[in-house]
Amino acid sequence: MKHLMNPLDFSVEELDKLFALARDIESNMPKYAHACEGKKLATCFYEPSTRTRLSFEAAMLNLGGSVLGFSDAASSSASKGESVADTIRIISCYADICAMRHPKEGAPMVAASVSGIPVINAGDGGHQHPTQTLTDLMTISTLKGRLNQLTIGLCGDLKFGRTVHSLINALVRYDNVRFIFISPDELRVPDYITEMLKEKNIPYEEVTQLEEIMPSLDILYMTRVQKERFFNEEDYVRLKDFYVLDKAKLSLAPSDMLVLHPLPRVNEISVDVDDDPRAVYFKQAQYGVYVRMALILTLLGISVND
Amino acid sequence: MKHLMNPLDFSVEELDKLFALARDIESNMPKYAHACEGKKLATCFYEPSTRTRLSFEAAMLNLGGSVLGFSDAASSSASKGESVADTIRIISCYADICAMRHPKEGAPMVAASVSGIPVINAGDGGHQHPTQTLTDLMTISTLKGRLNQLTIGLCGDLKFGRTVHSLINALVRYDNVRFIFISPDELRVPDYITEMLKEKNIPYEEVTQLEEIMPSLDILYMTRVQKERFFNEEDYVRLKDFYVLDKAKLSLAPSDMLVLHPLPRVNEISVDVDDDPRAVYFKQAQYGVYVRMALILTLLGISVND
Amino acid sequence: MKHLMNPLDFSVEELDKLFALARDIESNMPKYAHACEGKKLATCFYEPSTRTRLSFEAAMLNLGGSVLGFSDAASSSASKGESVADTIRIISCYADICAMRHPKEGAPMVAASVSGIPVINAGDGGHQHPTQTLTDLMTISTLKGRLNQLTIGLCGDLKFGRTVHSLINALVRYDNVRFIFISPDELRVPDYITEMLKEKNIPYEEVTQLEEIMPSLDILYMTRVQKERFFNEEDYVRLKDFYVLDKAKLSLAPSDMLVLHPLPRVNEISVDVDDDPRAVYFKQAQYGVYVRMALILTLLGISVND
Numbered sequence: 001m002k003h004l005m006n007p008l009d010f011s012v013e014e015l016d017k018l019f020a021l022a023r024d025i026e027s028n029m030p031k032y033a034h035a036c037e038g039k040k041l042a043t044c045f046y047e048p049s050t051r052t053r054l055s056f057e058a059a060m061l062n063l064g065g066s067v068l069g070f071s072d073a074a075s076s077s078a079s080k081g082e083s084v085a086d087t088i089r090i091i092s093c094y095a096d097i098c099a100m101r102h103p104k105e106g107a108p109m110v111a112a113s114v115s116g117i118p119v120i121n122a123g124d125g126g127h128q129h130p131t132q133t134l135t136d137l138m139t140i141s142t143l144k145g146r147l148n149q150l151t152i153g154l155c156g157d158l159k160f161g162r163t164v165h166s167l168i169n170a171l172v173r174y175d176n177v178r179f180i181f182i183s184p185d186e187l188r189v190p191d192y193i194t195e196m197l198k199e200k201n202i203p204y205e206e207v208t209q210l211e212e213i214m215p216s217l218d219i220l221y222m223t224r225v226q227k228e229r230f231f232n233e234e235d236y237v238r239l240k241d242f243y244v245l246d247k248a249k250l251s252l253a254p255s256d257m258l259v260l261h262p263l264p265r266v267n268e269i270s271v272d273v274d275d276d277p278r279a280v281y282f283k284q285a286q287y288g289v290y291v292r293m294a295l296i297l298t299l300l301g302i303s304v305n306d
Numbered sequence: 307m308k309h310l311m312n313p314l315d316f317s318v319e320e321l322d323k324l325f326a327l328a329r330d331i332e333s334n335m336p337k338y339a340h341a342c343e344g345k346k347l348a349t350c351f352y353e354p355s356t357r358t359r360l361s362f363e364a365a366m367l368n369l370g371g372s373v374l375g376f377s378d379a380a381s382s383s384a385s386k387g388e389s390v391a392d393t394i395r396i397i398s399c400y401a402d403i404c405a406m407r408h409p410k411e412g413a414p415m416v417a418a419s420v421s422g423i424p425v426i427n428a429g430d431g432g433h434q435h436p437t438q439t440l441t442d443l444m445t446i447s448t449l450k451g452r453l454n455q456l457t458i459g460l461c462g463d464l465k466f467g468r469t470v471h472s473l474i475n476a477l478v479r480y481d482n483v484r485f486i487f488i489s490p491d492e493l494r495v496p497d498y499i500t501e502m503l504k505e506k507n508i509p510y511e512e513v514t515q516l517e518e519i520m521p522s523l524d525i526l527y528m529t530r531v532q533k534e535r536f537f538n539e540e541d542y543v544r545l546k547d548f549y550v551l552d553k554a555k556l557s558l559a560p561s562d563m564l565v566l567h568p569l570p571r572v573n574e575i576s577v578d579v580d581d582d583p584r585a586v587y588f589k590q591a592q593y594g595v596y597v598r599m600a601l602i603l604t605l606l607g608i609s610v611n612d
Numbered sequence: 613m614k615h616l617m618n619p620l621d622f623s624v625e626e627l628d629k630l631f632a633l634a635r636d637i638e639s640n641m642p643k644y645a646h647a648c649e650g651k652k653l654a655t656c657f658y659e660p661s662t663r664t665r666l667s668f669e670a671a672m673l674n675l676g677g678s679v680l681g682f683s684d685a686a687s688s689s690a691s692k693g694e695s696v697a698d699t700i701r702i703i704s705c706y707a708d709i710c711a712m713r714h715p716k717e718g719a720p721m722v723a724a725s726v727s728g729i730p731v732i733n734a735g736d737g738g739h740q741h742p743t744q745t746l747t748d749l750m751t752i753s754t755l756k757g758r759l760n761q762l763t764i765g766l767c768g769d770l771k772f773g774r775t776v777h778s779l780i781n782a783l784v785r786y787d788n789v790r791f792i793f794i795s796p797d798e799l800r801v802p803d804y805i806t807e808m809l810k811e812k813n814i815p816y817e818e819v820t821q822l823e824e825i826m827p828s829l830d831i832l833y834m835t836r837v838q839k840e841r842f843f844n845e846e847d848y849v850r851l852k853d854f855y856v857l858d859k860a861k862l863s864l865a866p867s868d869m870l871v872l873h874p875l876p877r878v879n880e881i882s883v884d885v886d887d888d889p890r891a892v893y894f895k896q897a898q899y900g901v902y903v904r905m906a907l908i909l910t911l912l913g914i915s916v917n918d
Binding site for chain 1: 344376392399
C-alpha cells in the first residue's frame, strides 16, 4: 500500500505519470465521473484548513466517491485522548482512503505506519504539505510545458514558508533549474537549503528587491510576509511594499512569466493584477483539484480506460 | 449567469415559473432525483444557520447532486484573512453553485460580482434572506392558491425582523394586498416601509393587539419578540403575552386562515396550536426544500423533461 | 414507525435477524451498495462524538444513501432556543432517518415522540447508547458463534460506564450467561444491577484483580478507568495498573477468549496486545458499521433480495 507523506515520495517518472493523468482528467472529466463510485474519502483535519479540505472533497466527489470526516480537533476523538494510531485504525473501518491534516509534525507518518488504507499527508505542522507541492509542480508543468530549464523567483517569507522549502526540494530534481530568492534579510531561505543547492551545483541568487530581477524570471512564486515575523515595526514598514506585487512591478516581467501563490493571499498581490494572464494563482487552485483526483486514483490503484 | 441576492431579483412572472416548478417537484420527486448528478453545491456559511444550511443540502441531495462546504467562519479561510472575493473564486474551482451566509451585509453581492458560479444569498446580516421569502411566498401561493387578494397580518418584532421586511417588499407586487401590522410600539414596522406603502396606495393598519384583527386575516405571519428589544422589563412583561399565539386566540381566526413562521419558534406560538390544520409552519419548512430545489435547477439552467 | 431508543427495544428474535442481516452485509457488500439510493440520513449530534457519527455516516454511504447534519450544538438551532421537538419536525422535512446524540437523557425519546421519520438514539447523556450495545452483541455473536453459554468479564469503571450497564441488560436475556465484574471498590457495578441479577438467578462474581479470573473468561470487556473517578490520588496510583491489559496478563487467558473495548482506548489496553488475535476491538469498530447498516435498512423497512 502506498501513502503520500512527502512530495519526494514520488520519483520524477511517477510525477510525470501523475501530472499526465491529472491533465487527462482536466480534458475528460466525464470519463472519470464514476471512477470512485462506492469509495469513501475520510478527511481527518485536526486543525481547520478549509481550502485544502474542500479541494480533497471536490476531488473525491468529482470521481463519484463520497466523503466523511471532521474539520477540526474539537470535534474529533483526539479530545478524548485517543492516539492518532488508534484513530486511523478505526477510520480504516469507515473509509477507503484518508487525507490527514495535523498540527504536529510526523503525525500522518505515524498514522500511515498502522493504517489499513492509504494516507495522504494534507499538511503536518511546519513540516510538509505535499499536495500543495504537487499542485505547484502540476501548474508549472502544464502552463510552461516543462519543469526543467527554468528560472524561478521565490518571494516573501522564505525562512518559515513550508511550501517554499518543499517546492525547492522538488524542483532540484529537474535539469537546469535556477533559483532567485527575494526576501528581507530577516526572512532569508535557511542555510540548509543554500548548502544543499551548492552541493548539487544548482545556481541561486539572494536579493532583497523584487523589481531588479523581474525581467529574468520564468516563474514568480509569491508568499505572504507576516508582520509578526519582523524584529521591529520600522523594518516592517520599510520593507513591506517591496514584496507586494502590483501592476507596476508586473510590467517589468516577461510576457510569459507565471505568477503563482499557494493562497490565501492577504495583500502581497494587489487585486489589480488578478486579470493579468500571467496571474495563474486561481488556475493553480483548479489544478489542485485535478492533481488530487489523480492522486486518489493512483493511491487506490484505480485506472480508467478510454 | 444569474445569482439570487434579493427576492426582487426575480420578476413576478419568474416567481410564478419557479413556484410552478417547485410544485411539480413536490408531486414528482423521482423525476428530479438525478437532475443534478455530478453537480456540487458549496455551502459557505460564515455564521451558523443549521436550518437554512440543511435545507439547501437536502435540496441538492434530492436532486442527485452532492455537497461540500463549511458551517461557520472559524473553519473557513476567513480566519486567515482571505477576502470573500478570493474565497468565492476558489470555491468556483470546487463547486457548481454556492449558497453563502454571511454576518456582513452585502458580502454575497461582493462574491457574486467575481464568482465563476451562481451565488445564492443565504442571509447577509440584517439585510436579506431571499430564500426565506421565496419559501414564504411559495407556501402562501400553494396553500391559498393565490398571492393577490390577501389580508396579511404580520405579528411580533416588525422593526428588526429581516424576513418581515423582505416579505412585505415581495408582496406589494401583487394586486389587492392589505397589511395589518401587529406589534408593540417599540417594535413597529420602520417608516420607510409605511411610506412606501402609502406611495403605492397599498392599505395597511397598525395595531397593538392580536385578538381584535384575527377574524379579518387570510394569513398570520408570526415572528419572535425578543426580550432584549424592549426598553424596559416592565413593558416586556406587560406586552409579551399579547404576541403569543395560543389555542384561545386562534379560535378567533377564520377557518381557512394560515399561520406561518420563519422558525425557529421559541415560545411565540404555543405548541398546542401545532396540530391545528391552519398551523402550516412545518409544511413551510418542507416547501423551503422544494423551492430551493427549483432555485438550484433554475440558476444552473437545468430543465427536466417528462 | 419504529425507532431505536434502548437496546431492549428489539426482542432476542429481532436481534437475531438484525445480526444475520449484518453478517450478510459483511459477506455481500456489493448487494447492498444501492439499497438506500435517494435516502438521506440526518446526523443530529448535539455533542461531538466523531467515532459514532462517522460510523453512522459510513453505514449510510455504504448503502448508497447520503448524509447531512451537524456535529455539535454550537452549529445547531439549539443555540437559538429551538426545542428538540421542533428540530426533529424540521429534520423530518430534510431526511428519511435520523441518528441523534444529545447530552440530555431522554432527548431522543422526546424527538421520537413527534418525529415524522425513524429516530436512532446515538447516545443520550449517561443513559443509553444502543448502537454500541448492538455492536458489542454482534461482535460476540459473530466471533464466538453464540450469545449464550458465556462467561463475561467486565473490567474497569463499572459504576459510571454506560456501555457496561447496557451490555449487561442485553446479555441477561440469553441462557447460561455468567458475569465477572472486575473493578476497584470505588467503581463497582451499581446495586440495581446486582439486585436484578440475583432476582433473575444469573450468577456473577465481583473481584478486584484481573489476573486471577482471566483463565475462566470467554469474553473480556475492557473499559477506561478515569483518574478523576477515584477518591484520592493514592488509591489511583495503587490500583491503576491492575486494570491495564498487557501481554503478561493476556498470556493467562484462554486461547479463544475475546477482548472487546468500546473505544476510545487511552492506556487501559497496552498497544503490544493489538496484534494478538484475541484483541478484536478494531474488528468491533468494523462490525459497528455493519450493524448500523442493518439497523438503517430495518428501520426504513428496506429489504434487499438476492
